[in-house]
Amino acid sequence: MSKKGFIFDLDGVIVDTAKYHFLAWKKLANEIGIDFSIEQNEQLKGVSRVKSLEKILAWGNKEVSQDKFMELMAKKNTDYLDFIASMKEDEILPDVPKVLNHLIDKNQAIALGSASKNARNILRKVNLIEQFEVIVDGNDVTKAKPDPEVFLNAANSLKIKAKDCIVFEDSVAGVQAANKANMVSIGIGEKDVLHEASYVFKDFTEISVAFIEKLINE
Ligand code: BG6
Ligand code: MG
DSSP: OOOOEEEEOOBTTTBSOHHHHHHHHHHHHHHTTOOOOHHHHHTTTTOOHHHHHHHHHHHTTOOOOHHHHHHHHHHHHHHHHHHHTTOOGGGBOTTHHHHHHHHHHTTOEEEEEOSOTTHHHHHHHTTOGGGOSEEEOTTTOSSOTTSTHHHHHHHHHHTOOGGGEEEEESSHHHHHHHHHTTOEEEEESOTTTSTTSSEEESSGGGOOHHHHHHHHHO
16 A cells, blocks of 8 residues: 655644634724725635735735734734634544554654644644644744645655645635645535635545545555
8 A cells, every 4th residue: 555645734624723723813903093804814724824914914004013913913823822722632623543543544744834833732732643643733844835845845755756645725825835735635625615626525534445545545
């Protein structure tokens, strides 16, 4: 049996934290007199904390000092940490453990490839940290998605060629990063938003064992 690298994004793929990022950014933006739409929020998914704040300020036509920028980023993260403080296993998205366990059973290589600096903390809270052979997160990369750095690092650490890696992503930026890395991209979410992905599923309940087997063997 062949060995492939399966790389999972975290927020919005493994756990339902995309909504908390949205709420925390929305609160911060409103406090400084900026509003943004659900469509604009799609552009924040998968994007680093720094880049997200840059985008929000640009949408609001606002410039702030470096000190204020740092203060705003810290504020967003404090609010976000409040949202995730009591997070437990019940916030793991449906059928994610089933897919992870199947891949482990089949001796596949599994990595996390996330933009978040809170990734390890969250994986510990939901008791999934042991499932990942490799974790590459926002502390380990210098270039934010859509740059492929995060996924290429993960493949490198797994010692699996990029073309033999499969990425699960809920963000446009992440799908683009996976495509740039020459990996198979699997979008988790809406087809019209994630149309650049090789495959799109609404969530993991739509992903069959037969499909996973196909990914392993093709
Ligand atoms: C990504 C999220 O996974 O991580 C983004 O999709 C978030 O919304 C980014 O901005 C950075 O996360 P954190 O936890 O380091 O602020
Ligand atoms: Mg995500």
